[in-house]
Amino acid sequence: MTARQARPRTRALALCGAVGLSLALTGCGGGSDDTRPPTAPSTAPPAAPSASASASPVDPDAEVKAAVLEVYSSMWVEQMKAYRVASPDGTKLADYATLDALSTFERDLAHMKKSGTIGTGRLGHEPEVTELDLETKIPTATVEDCVDLSKWKAERTSGEVIPLPTAQPLRYVATATVERWDEDRWMVTAYKPDGSRSC
Template identity: 80%
Template sequence: MTARQVRPRTRALALCGAVGLSLALTGCGGSSDDTKPPAAPPAAPPAASSAAPDPSASPADPDAVVKAAVLEVYTSMWVEQMKAYRVASPDGTKLADFATLDALSAFERDLAHMKRNGTVIRGELGHESEVTELDLEAKVPTATVEDCIDLSKWQTLDTKTNKPIPLPTAQPLRYVATATVERWDNNRWMVTEYKPDGSRSC
């Protein structure tokens, strides 16, 4: 059994502090041809076999539907996680519907730490996520999601002083996080592991 590897798409990203995505655009244009057509048509039509193949006829990604389902669960997890971070509590959220095992335990520890220290989150957390690996042949089908986390609009607030707490000076504003997502017996994808890696910028 082999895992299907998905090559990550190339991103041209703005550096620390930027809020936008810098896109490298390339264009192609044909040059005009001023040569006049011959006065008479050719004696015979060109052979049909000389037509070039249509480059747009390449097959679609066979795993597109699966990848979309994985990313939908991953995105939903973060929507609920941000709700929890804003009040330092998972109460009233659906976080457990999308994250479980190590991932859920790690998030719950973060929330408990925030509650003890009287902090909550304001602003938004930026994401650029993609499925980089699929293993649908395993006993438990597994996907790997890589996400570029953007902290440029993220703010930790001290609830006692109602003032923002600056990020550590060594904290990168953009870094890579990796999530493991598994498809369980009920045919539902769940995030089971989440690992931020501050040493990998994006």
């Protein structure tokens, strides 16, 4: 069975170089203000609440999605540890990420180490499973994450703060592929930031 669900906002993760447009936030409200005098009170009894209102249906894949997000979030924690010291040493990043995803992170870390930079502050994110395919030979999930750079800083090891490029969006989308390699083990196998998608 393939489960797809639309979602009102996208979510993601990345640490360097993504470019996009910031999202304009708008609000709306309204309604008329009726100032006519009230009519005589009605003698009819108040209507009972409708019995047709029902709770939202339970997602049959909720447990699987929770397992996917647990692995993705664990990867995220280890990735942040690695970026704070520009090295995967002493982290469990390889326990949660592999293949293209792990290679992407290792390239980032090697570049950071070579340039003498580290990440500080807090990198926000809001992951969500947007696609789930449990019928393929290797069950696969897609996670979209909204990365928030507003409290994240890149610094040189000397302590000098490196400002973000002026075109750098503070919130943008990253997409991860997560695969189940055995009954109980999910792994993040691909990770791609998309600076053209704000969130």
